[in-house]
Amino acid sequence: VEQSDRSTTVRRLLSKAIQQWKLEHYVRLYGDGKLTLARAAHEAGVSLWEMIDYARARKVPAQYDLEELQCDLGIIYGSLDQ
Template structure:
């Protein structure tokens, strides 16, 4: 594990204190959780952007996002990204 130092806005510091109290966790743990969540969301957004631009396949997008093929297919459908294959088609093809 690496150590980082960062300056944050006073408002963010106040929010961190509230979260620490609500989650009953120390500041380092709260920051790790928030950072982990933000990185996961960033990876998914990046993967969806690459899919939208037709720069990657579904499998590659799933890998970039760190999620399963079915999950990325579902997200692509929810974000109305045309990938040439729908979740319904996949379900239909896997049943046969």
């Protein structure tokens, strides 16, 4: 029974370590501009909101520039005209 508990504990620790590594890795790629935030969240296996919170906690600057804002506003205004 003790060996089973030890194995379970090791598996849980490995799982948590892997999840933490994924978060760190993909938020770094997002911060470097290599992935969108949505893609980073997907690859890390967390929700978009979890990734937003994680990036904010790590003080990773948002990768959203004026050009993207203008594009998004164009889409919004275009849908309002219809």
